[in-house]
Amino acid sequence: AQSVTQLDSQVPVFEEAPVELRCNYSSSVSVYLFWYVQYPNQGLQLLLKYLSGSTLVKGINGFEAEFNKSQTSFHLRKPSVHISDTAEYFCAVSLHNTDKLIFGTGTRLQVFP
């Protein structure tokens, strides 16, 4: 079975500071990896995904993530955050060639002025 761990439930940060949201996964088979963002009272929006190829993946809104197979991690980073980045961020995995997503518990990013 697959599982996703997001160790940080909340990450407070000041505007223009860098941020890293951590994600680790567990799976006995190869998986695809995703980061989704959820703004208040809204559905989820895809930030970025890793299917294959380069382990450094760039997404929307200046976010990027790096797939590290040996550490089974897929941490999300942004060099300089904005107030508008305040939201809930979910890491997710799916098995190859399936659309069934398993989500982590989410990390609340709170950006302060």
Added chain:
Amino acid sequence: GAVVSQHPSWVICKSGTSVKIECRSLDFQATTMFWYRQFPKQSLMLMATSNEGSKATYEQGVEKDKFLINHASLTLSTLTVTSAHPEDSSFYICSASRLAEGYTGELFFGEGSRLTVL
């Protein structure tokens, strides 16, 4: 972009009544739709997977008779919470994968429907 719409976005009902939530893909055909449940400040829990014209596949622990899912067309799936009770109060979110050749790895999510059972 691909848009998924849920209706209603917010519903309050009395205990014992049934509530239907619709999930529509507005500008694309969805091969598969998924239904999730999200508790406050928690992650999304996959409830079931539905494919057009076939029975939904429910995750372990999800009551099939409680949460009825119908996928009548490639653009519409419905979730009916039957005989709702206060513990069914939650945020329900649907997602859809687009009918396309090859795996794209992207799901499109609805805005969610907040159910409150009194």
